[in-house]
Amino acid sequence: MKLASALDRRRHLTGYAFVTPTILVIVAILVYPVIQSVVLSFGQSSIDGSTGYTFVGLKHYASLMENERFWNALTVTLIFTVLTIPLELALGIGLALILNEHFKGKGLARLAVLFPWALPTALNTLMWRWMYNADFGLFNAVALQTGIADKPINWLGDPTLAMLSMVIVAVWKTSSFMALIILAGLQSIPKDLYEAGRMDGMTRWQEFREITLPLLKGPILVALVIRSMDALRTFELPYNLTDGGPVTATESLSLYAYKVIFDFIDFNFGAAVVVIQFLVIFALSLVYILALRPKD
Amino acid sequence: MKAKLIGSAAIAAALIGLGSLQASAADLVLSLGTRGYGAAAERNLAAFKELHPDIDVEWNKVSDVPNETRKIYVTNLTARSPTPDVFAVDVIWAGEFAQRGWLDPLDGLLSAETIASYNPAFLEAAQVDGKTFAAPLYLDGTHLFYRTDLLEKYNLEVPKTWEDLISASKTIMEGEGNPQFYGFVSMWAKIEGLFMNWLSFTNGNGGGFYDADGNVAVNSEANIKATQTMVDMLYADEIAPQSILNMRPDDARTLFQQGRAAFLMVQGFVYAPLAAPDSPVAGKFDFTRNPYFEGHPDAHSTAMGGWFLGINPNSENKEAAAELIAFFTSYEQELQAAVQDNRAPTVPAVYDDPEMKKANVLAKFGKNYDVGVVRPSAGTGEMYPRVSEIMQLEVTNALHRQKSVEEALNDAQAQIEALLAN
Numbered sequence: 001m002k003l004a005s006a007l008d009r010r011r012h013l014t015g016y017a018f019v020t021p022t023i024l025v026i027v028a029i030l031v032y033p034v035i036q037s038v039v040l041s042f043g044q045s046s047i048d049g050s051t052g053y054t055f056v057g058l059k060h061y062a063s064l065m066e067n068e069r070f071w072n073a074l075t076v077t078l079i080f081t082v083l084t085i086p087l088e089l090a091l092g093i094g095l096a097l098i099l100n101e102h103f104k105g106k107g108l109a110r111l112a113v114l115f116p117w118a119l120p121t122a123l124n125t126l127m128w129r130w131m132y133n134a135d136f137g138l139f140n141a142v143a144l145q146t147g148i149a150d151k152p153i154n155w156l157g158d159p160t161l162a163m164l165s166m167v168i169v170a171v172w173k174t175s176s177f178m179a180l181i182i183l184a185g186l187q188s189i190p191k192d193l194y195e196a197g198r199m200d201g202m203t204r205w206q207e208f209r210e211i212t213l214p215l216l217k218g219p220i221l222v223a224l225v226i227r228s229m230d231a232l233r234t235f236e237l238p239y240n241l242t243d244g245g246p247v248t249a250t251e252s253l254s255l256y257a258y259k260v261i262f263d264f265i266d267f268n269f270g271a272a273v274v275v276i277q278f279l280v281i282f283a284l285s286l287v288y289i290l291a292l293r294p295k296d
Numbered sequence: 297m298k299a300k301l302i303g304s305a306a307i308a309a310a311l312i313g314l315g316s317l318q319a320s321a322a323d324l325v326l327s328l329g330t331r332g333y334g335a336a337a338e339r340n341l342a343a344f345k346e347l348h349p350d351i352d353v354e355w356n357k358v359s360d361v362p363n364e365t366r367k368i369y370v371t372n373l374t375a376r377s378p379t380p381d382v383f384a385v386d387v388i389w390a391g392e393f394a395q396r397g398w399l400d401p402l403d404g405l406l407s408a409e410t411i412a413s414y415n416p417a418f419l420e421a422a423q424v425d426g427k428t429f430a431a432p433l434y435l436d437g438t439h440l441f442y443r444t445d446l447l448e449k450y451n452l453e454v455p456k457t458w459e460d461l462i463s464a465s466k467t468i469m470e471g472e473g474n475p476q477f478y479g480f481v482s483m484w485a486k487i488e489g490l491f492m493n494w495l496s497f498t499n500g501n502g503g504g505f506y507d508a509d510g511n512v513a514v515n516s517e518a519n520i521k522a523t524q525t526m527v528d529m530l531y532a533d534e535i536a537p538q539s540i541l542n543m544r545p546d547d548a549r550t551l552f553q554q555g556r557a558a559f560l561m562v563q564g565f566v567y568a569p570l571a572a573p574d575s576p577v578a579g580k581f582d583f584t585r586n587p588y589f590e591g592h593p594d595a596h597s598t599a600m601g602g603w604f605l606g607i608n609p610n611s612e613n614k615e616a617a618a619e620l621i622a623f624f625t626s627y628e629q630e631l632q633a634a635v636q637d638n639r640a641p642t643v644p645a646v647y648d649d650p651e652m653k654k655a656n657v658l659a660k661f662g663k664n665y666d667v668g669v670v671r672p673s674a675g676t677g678e679m680y681p682r683v684s685e686i687m688q689l690e691v692t693n694a695l696h697r698q699k700s701v702e703e704a705l706n707d708a709q710a711q712i713e714a715l716l717a718n
Binding site: 047133134135136144150151152154156157158159243245246247248259262263264265 | 366370371374396475485537538539541542547551681682685689693696
């Protein structure tokens with residue numbers, strides 16, 4: 001008896017020893033910065049530590065609530081997310097279904113689909129910025145030469161067009177990521193389910209509705225959560241494409257926080273922006289998980 | 297498994313080793329863009345190497361868009377990184393960086409003689425509490441570039457006023473009949489250059505950021521009228537393309553260089569690329585002072601800028617860094633930069649050098665600097681970045697017709713007053 005419990009304890013200790021390094025790393029790079037941001041957002045301090053930290057309570061949050069630019073950034077971020085995610089999901093499922101079929105050059109096709117996603121966002125975005133350029137860009141060259149437009153279209157200079165341009169780049173770039181995750185899900189669906197369906201006389205559409213889609217719930221949830229978080233945090237895209245412009249029409253929360261922190265060098269106020277962003281992402285993730293929870 | 301672990305540990309160790317090797321490869325890291333001072337820096341570094349073969353200098357060629365470079369510095373200096381050792385400081389940052397402790401005082405590192413050789417008025421921007429925090433490298437300002445061949449073709453005078461420029465633009469655009477040819481281009485993206493533009497326009501109308509008593513007077517009558525002219529150039533006169541609202545200096549320069557614009561208002565650095573032998577407009581352009589509004593011939597409408605060199609307080613090679621700064625800002629090097637690259641010297645004695653007679657272009661630049669106006673960075677100190685951001689944002693609001701000019705400038709005035717009252 002005594003021997004058994006000692007063994008047990010040793011086994012537990014070994015277990016702890018194994019997970020400790022991981023936990024330490026997670027605490028250092030994830031938990032600590034989050035706590036630090038929250039602490040910063042409730043206080044006033046100088047970045048180099050020359051004046052100490054003083055607690056100011058909800059002061060920064062109160063001034064955030066009155067800050068037009070913050071509300072604009074929040075709205076821009078939500079609009080961007082609401083526009084991109086459904087498009088990406090629809091395209092992602094479509095692409096995954098195509099790539100799941102057997103055809104010649106399937107390997108090449110998969111590679112091609114992954115290409116936009118594999119390139120760094122900043123690089124992609126700069127490429128698109130050139131294509132959108134009103135004076136030297138590809139789109140205007142085509143539009144003017146084919147007579148679709150009689151004068152250059154200012155893609156990134158009009159508030160609505162700039163937002164649409166940004167959505168197009170995001171969808172182009174990340175649909176393939178959705179497709180990849182969904183494709184993995186598709187391949188794990190047992191083939192005999194389809195065989196059984198076919199014996200019962202199911203149509204292709206019924207197969208998709210009754211077999212494919214329910215079994216893809218898990219992968220879709222994962223893809224949605226990851227992509228929504230990405231969209232709510234979007235930074236490189238507006239930073240490189242429009243710098244948040246025209247005026248602030250495409251200024252996302254991350255970009256606004258970045259400007260507060262690095263242009264105005266106000267870490268405390270910037271931390272408050274980041275904490276709100278964190279809460280928004282957290283809330284949305286909860287909604288997804290609850291909505292797509294298995295029914296049983 | 298064990299072998300794999302050891303393998304990845306070895307790779308990690310190698311990577312870390314590589315990283316530290318890279319960080320200490322050079323004795324000095326110099327951070328400086330290539331657009332304004334590239335050719336001169338290349339020459340200076342080669343000469344410096346001969347003089348000091350024991351000091352190895354790595355040139356970090358940073359972005360020429362000041363606000364992008366600024367972000368690199370803010371990150372490095374906040375994190376107390378020892379590099380860059382020497383970095384280029386925009387005139388508008390000098391006071392702020394000094395106040396934040398991001399520049400090492402040069403007194404003691406540079407000789408008193410060296411410091412005394414600099415243009416005292418310009419040096420003031422980098423002086424806080426009697427100490428000098430950066431050494432001036434060169435002066436810069438905006439000028440109006442124009443196509444001599446087109447003015448001749450349509451029998452037009454070089455415009456002195458905005459009224460002249462607008463009517464000349466219309467004549468040329470009508471005559472050329474090309475929907476992709478524009479009258480006027482400049483840097484009206486939401487960048488520092490837009491604020492410089494606004495200062496050129498408003499000061500050209502007898503207005504400006506401050507009133508005669510030194511109070512912030514952004515929404516004055518004169519300013520509203522001048523800003524309205526900017527808006528009208530886009531929507532009423534239609535001499536500027538919509539895309540001007542996305543243009544940074546080089547975008548505008550490229551358009552002008554392609555022969556697609558009659559007038560260009562940007563900094564003097566564009567002279568070299570425009571005059572290059574392979575430039576389509578080489579020999580077909582000239583420049584003059586920025587226009588003013590009718591009735592204000594003495595207006596100071598040349599928006600001024602300029603660059604300093606400063607030392608990172610965390611640098612591990614401050615003596616060598618000071619050596620490099622002294623060399624770059626020495627009489628001989630500034631003379632060469634003036635004669636060969638049209639970079640306006642910050643050592644006044646250079647202007648009297650007989651060799652300066654060769655620098656015709658620079659002499660003309662210099663005349664425009666006589667009607668120069670600086671940005672309000674000295675008066676607003678640490679708050680300057682926010683002041684500039686407010687101005688950029690509200691002027692952009694007016695240019696995009698999101699607000700009327702009066703509304704935008706009233707809002708800017710209110711925000712700046714609130715900011716500076718704190």
